[in-house]
Amino acid sequence: MERRSALKNMGMVFGYAVATPTLLGLVQSCKDKAPFAEWVPSYFDKDKGYALAQMVDVILPKTDTPSATEVNVHVFIDEFAKEVLPEEQQAFMKVVMDKFMNKVMTEAGKDSLADLEGADFEPALNKYLAKRSEEEEKAHQEAIEDYMKAIEAGESATLDEDVACFEFAGNIRGVATWAYKSSEYIGEEVLAYLPLPGEYIACGDVNELTQGRAWSL
Numbered sequence: 001m002e003r004r005s006a007l008k009n010m011g012m013v014f015g016y017a018v019a020t021p022t023l024l025g026l027v028q029s030c031k032d033k034a035p036f037a038e039w040v041p042s043y044f045d046k047d048k049g050y051a052l053a054q055m056v057d058v059i060l061p062k063t064d065t066p067s068a069t070e071v072n073v074h075v076f077i078d079e080f081a082k083e084v085l086p087e088e089q090q091a092f093m094k095v096v097m098d099k100f101m102n103k104v105m106t107e108a109g110k111d112s113l114a115d116l117e118g119a120d121f122e123p124a125l126n127k128y129l130a131k132r133s134e135e136e137e138k139a140h141q142e143a144i145e146d147y148m149k150a151i152e153a154g155e156s157a158t159l160d161e162d163v164a165c166f167e168f169a170g171n172i173r174g175v176a177t178w179a180y181k182s183s184e185y186i187g188e189e190v191l192a193y194l195p196l197p198g199e200y201i202a203c204g205d206v207n208e209l210t211q212g213r214a215w216s217l
Helices: 003-008 021-027 046-059 073-083 087-108 118-128 134-152 161-182 184-190
Strands: none
Touching (some): 046 073, 046 118, 046 161
């Protein structure tokens, strides 16, 4: 695989296919879950885990369906980072996460991650989850590539704050959405679910077949 193709998949979303059944089991139940404010992550520092939980609940808030933390998405991301990501991707994730969280704290006027609230993430997420032009995406990817080349060569390197924030926000949204849709509750109660597949209907109307819902993973 070419370096550019590999780096394009760098970060949290890289490696979905190798997430183990044990990790997926973390999002299979909403029962007996402690409030995330009391959660002790196994990989992230506690304050970063708390901030991450706040962030994913802004991306996937509680409506008529559970919020991200109510199906343990934050726990999954923590274990995913620890058990699945290689060391170089863990290091890269730390860089982009620190830049994103520092940006949120600065704009919110907060001194620590523990002081952040969900609303504090909204301005940054509105900005860094916005669609970029092809030129911007290419420039950002080249910046990441140059950064990783320098790191691999043992040189000092700095990643632009906006590039890091776009990368982190996009990757967290991707893995959070994937983990959310993989949870038992969402898979069986929200998405179209058929435990024993029946007849094959090639040209049916999706609104009639599933009431417009996507199929469970």
